[in-house]
Amino acid sequence: MTAITKSFGGVPALSEASLEVMPAEIMALVGQNGAGKSTMIKIINGAYVHDSGTIAFNGAPWTAGSPQQAQRAGISTIFQEINLIGYRSVAENIFLGREPKRSFGLLDWTRMNTQAAALLARFDVNVDVRAPLDRFSTAIQQMVAIARAVSFDARLVIMDEPTSSLDEAEVSVLLRTIQQLKSEGVAVIFVSHKLDELYKVCDRVTIMRDGRTVAVSAMKDISKLQLVASMLGRDLAEVKKKGATAFEGGGSKIGGELLTAEHVSIGHRVHDASLDIRRGEIVGLAGLLGSGRTETARAIFAADRKTSGSIRFDGQTAEYNGPADAIAAGMGYCSEDRKTQGIVPGMSVAENLTLALMPALTRSGMLDEARQREVVERFIKEIGIKCSGPNQKIRELSGGNQQKVLLARWLCMNPKLLILDEPTRGIDVGAKAEIQNLIRRLANEGLGVLMISSELEEIVEGANRVFVLREGRTVAQLDHENITEGDVMHAMAHGHNG
Amino acid sequence: MGSFRISPSMAVVAVLIILTLLGAWRYDGFLGTYNVQTVLRYNSMFALVALGMCFVIMTGGIDLSVGSVAALSSVVAAHLSHYGLFPGLMGGLCAGLLAGTLNALIITRLKILPFIATLATMLAASGTALLLANNQSVSVSYETYFTNLGQGDLLSFMRPEWVDADDAGILGGVIGFILSFPTPAFIALAAYIAGAIVINHTAFGRHVLAVGGGTEASRLMGLPVDRTIFLVYVISGGMAGMAGVILASQFGAGQPIEGIGWELFAIASVVVGGTLLTGGNGSIGGTLAGALLLGIIFTILNFENGMGWISLSAYWQSVVRGLFLFVVVVLQAKLSRSAQAA
Numbered sequence: 001m002t003a004i005t006k007s008f009g010g011v012p013a014l015s016e017a018s019l020e021v022m023p024a025e026i027m028a029l030v031g032q033n034g035a036g037k038s039t040m041i042k043i044i045n046g047a048y049v050h051d052s053g054t055i056a057f058n059g060a061p062w063t064a065g066s067p068q069q070a071q072r073a074g075i076s077t078i079f080q081e082i083n084l085i086g087y088r089s090v091a092e093n094i095f096l097g098r099e100p101k102r103s104f105g106l107l108d109w110t111r112m113n114t115q116a117a118a119l120l121a122r123f124d125v126n127v128d129v130r131a132p133l134d135r136f137s138t139a140i141q142q143m144v145a146i147a148r149a150v151s152f153d154a155r156l157v158i159m160d161e162p163t164s165s166l167d168e169a170e171v172s173v174l175l176r177t178i179q180q181l182k183s184e185g186v187a188v189i190f191v192s193h194k195l196d197e198l199y200k201v202c203d204r205v206t207i208m209r210d211g212r213t214v215a216v217s218a219m220k221d222i223s224k225l226q227l228v229a230s231m232l233g234r235d236l237a238e239v240k241k242k243g244a245t246a247f248e249g250g251g252s253k254i255g256g257e258l259l260t261a262e263h264v265s266i267g268h269r270v271h272d273a274s275l276d277i278r279r280g281e282i283v284g285l286a287g288l289l290g291s292g293r294t295e296t297a298r299a300i301f302a303a304d305r306k307t308s309g310s311i312r313f314d315g316q317t318a319e320y321n322g323p324a325d326a327i328a329a330g331m332g333y334c335s336e337d338r339k340t341q342g343i344v345p346g347m348s349v350a351e352n353l354t355l356a357l358m359p360a361l362t363r364s365g366m367l368d369e370a371r372q373r374e375v376v377e378r379f380i381k382e383i384g385i386k387c388s389g390p391n392q393k394i395r396e397l398s399g400g401n402q403q404k405v406l407l408a409r410w411l412c413m414n415p416k417l418l419i420l421d422e423p424t425r426g427i428d429v430g431a432k433a434e435i436q437n438l439i440r441r442l443a444n445e446g447l448g449v450l451m452i453s454s455e456l457e458e459i460v461e462g463a464n465r466v467f468v469l470r471e472g473r474t475v476a477q478l479d480h481e482n483i484t485e486g487d488v489m490h491a492m493a494h495g496h497n498g
Numbered sequence: 499m500g501s502f503r504i505s506p507s508m509a510v511v512a513v514l515i516i517l518t519l520l521g522a523w524r525y526d527g528f529l530g531t532y533n534v535q536t537v538l539r540y541n542s543m544f545a546l547v548a549l550g551m552c553f554v555i556m557t558g559g560i561d562l563s564v565g566s567v568a569a570l571s572s573v574v575a576a577h578l579s580h581y582g583l584f585p586g587l588m589g590g591l592c593a594g595l596l597a598g599t600l601n602a603l604i605i606t607r608l609k610i611l612p613f614i615a616t617l618a619t620m621l622a623a624s625g626t627a628l629l630l631a632n633n634q635s636v637s638v639s640y641e642t643y644f645t646n647l648g649q650g651d652l653l654s655f656m657r658p659e660w661v662d663a664d665d666a667g668i669l670g671g672v673i674g675f676i677l678s679f680p681t682p683a684f685i686a687l688a689a690y691i692a693g694a695i696v697i698n699h700t701a702f703g704r705h706v707l708a709v710g711g712g713t714e715a716s717r718l719m720g721l722p723v724d725r726t727i728f729l730v731y732v733i734s735g736g737m738a739g740m741a742g743v744i745l746a747s748q749f750g751a752g753q754p755i756e757g758i759g760w761e762l763f764a765i766a767s768v769v770v771g772g773t774l775l776t777g778g779n780g781s782i783g784g785t786l787a788g789a790l791l792l793g794i795i796f797t798i799l800n801f802e803n804g805m806g807w808i809s810l811s812a813y814w815q816s817v818v819r820g821l822f823l824f825v826v827v828v829l830q831a832k833l834s835r836s837a838q839a840a
Contacts, residue, residue, distance in 0.1 A: 345778075
């Protein structure tokens with residue numbers, strides 16, 4: 001496909017992006033969030049229609065009207081979230097929609113089950129095909145999805161982050177399956193953020209950024225560092241320059257230990273994450289997508305349970321039952337998903353700002369609305385929230401102002417530690433700088449901040465120290481003097497300090 | 499922004515006013531003391547149940563058990579009415595609160611979907627009511643003033659004679675109206691005022707809406723999500739209990755088989771009143787208007803039958819009520835979409 005453009009409501013998601021896959025080739029497709037990978041995939045499989053550009057499949061011009069048509073033509077997509085039906089049997093899931101039949105339209109169960117078993121055996125999967133699908137591990141379910149794709153005589157299989165919830169053994173089985181597909185002449189588009197996997201199985205890589213295809217290369221001709229650099233849009237020569245200069249003087253006010261997390265693991269996602277934060281310090285948490293940044297933050301905040309490891313906060317062991325305990329201890333958390341995990345869209349600015357504070361604003365059962373207004377107006381002024389008034393619905397505000405309300409929600413509770421997951425994602429440049437300066441000001445006043453960001457610039461310029469996660473492990477800790485974009489990228493790419 | 503905006507619950511108020519004017523114009527005695535009293539007296543039970551349902555739906559839940567819990571409460575209240583007004587009242591109320599607590603426990607502790615949990619409670623409460631009533635209605639005591647709860651008019655004792663004189667005028671009419679306000683309607687009105695205060699002016703009330711508007715967001719900001727959900731089911735049970743007490747008192751007997759379909763009536767009132775079934779947004783006043791609207795449609799159909807031109811069977815009445823609901827809900831959806839777009 002060449003020069004594909006696709007816009008949503010005037011916002012371009014893809015601009016003249018292109019992608020080319022040969023038969024029996026495994027093509028890696030990489031890029032940050034919002035780079036346009038998903039849109040690209042959905043155009044190939046017929047979920048979206050592109051605005052302009054041309055697509056050719058098997059040498060002929062091609063437009064998929066719907067995912068069903070694409071599937072019939074030989075393009076199958078396997079999503080990160082498995083879209084099969086867990087309650088139905090393995091065999092049914094493979095043949096749903098094209099069940100083998102006997103006379104009178106009755107199902108031929110015997111044929112269905114033997115064919116299903118034969119298909120799976122090609123990938124060395126031997127399971128009871130009559131058992132419900134959800135009895136098996138995610139890896140097996142993924143194999144079933146692949147078997148379903150193959151049973152459609154797929155010529156092109158697209159896999160969108162298939163390995164993100166698999167453990168290492170399962171991943172190697174999956175990678176073998178992909179190579180099996182290749183040997184049968186099937187082309188594969190493989191989306192993943194785990195660099196090692198890509199280097200293991202892929203022939204070539206297509207790198208996307210901001211809706212464009214920025215590089216195509218044979219896997220063996222591109223170093224991990226080059227790959228990361230072009231994903232993030234950084235010039236390798238330029239990244240050697242030091243960061244953290246913008247905030248000289250910030251470091252002088254750093255106090256004693258605030259939070260220490262050691263050897264934290266959470267299911268398959270995080271294996272050994274360690275980090276520590278001091279008072280008045282901004283600690284950056286960097287890593288590619290899927291490296292376990294958000295999971296680690298949520299475990300610290302007790303939004304999810306950690307499987308093992310220890311966390312100390314403010315001089316005490318932090319064994320919390322839920323976010324309410326973490327908040328009581330002095331933490332605040334702004335989620336990366338502002339819309340569903342941050343704001344309550346139908347409520348006003350004032351209410352969104354004070355929801356967590358309400359118990360403290362209550363006098364003999366009744367909300368003290370005068371004090372509520374006082375708090376709200378103070379924060380609207382102090383951090384410059386642009387709204388028509390405290391009663392405006394929060395969903396009418398811009399992303400930047402919504403984020404400020406969420407920051408104020410925690411600030412009015414006087415927290416000791418603020419965890420910010422992608423605090424400036426989807427926020428325009430002006431508001432972004434305001435929020436970054438606000439975070440710095442708060443740290444100077446003694447607040448500890450853990451900042452997750454996919455933008456290297458933000459991490460390098462904003463943080464006093466940076467921890468880098470790679471595939472669920474802390475692989476590097478970079479101190480104030482040493483933080484450069486190059487160092488952070490090196491750790492993301494190779495798993496150790498350059 | 500900041501300009502006047504039509505809220506969805508205004509649709510129901512508008513239809514309510516139009517229907518009232520229509521009734522007053524078309525039928526003699528539609529706004530007469532007797533008819534108003536009857537409508538208010540009878541519908542206050544439904545209004546109470548709808549209020550409890552409104553709290554539940556604001557959190558994004560549902561309570562299917564209200565009808566049979568009301569029936570159970572009416573039986574308990576009837577039995578206990580022989581020991582006095584207070585034991586009857588408290589007995590019925592407590593039966594409702596207990597059933598609500600059971601719902602709350604199943605939903606918050608066992609993490610069972612509200613639909614299923616309250617369906618189970620609905621069946622269990624219905625069976626318990628029949629057991630306690632020995633499969634027939636249980637007559638209440640007429641010596642303990644228990645029947646005044648449902649049949650009396652709270653302020654009638656202070657009614658001066660001049661109000662009923664022919665030359666009493668508008669003032670006399672207004673005072674007369676207030677003084678002839680039935681006791682159950684006072685109870686319902688008090689409950690609605692309390693409910694509106696709780697939703698709008700307490701932390702709990704705002705948490706109800708926050709939990710319904712974004713459960714995960716609420717959890718992440720440390721709100722007591724489970725406690726909030728727990729309490730709304732207890733409130734709903736309590737309201738159903740109170741409705742049961744009034745039922746027993748008004749009909750002079752505990753009614754183990756009454757209450758069938760009340761939950762649907764309550765849900766309809768809430769939804770027609772502009773509260774989102776998905777939770778997070780709603781209006782106590784709208785729910786009251788919704789309950790009154792359903793009551794008035796019912797009354798109008800009765801009057802229409804009484805005029806003798808057409809005769810609608812109970813079945814046709816249901817069909818007409820269904821159509822009305824449909825019209826209001828469509829109107830409301832249009833209003834809320836245009837409000838979103840603004």
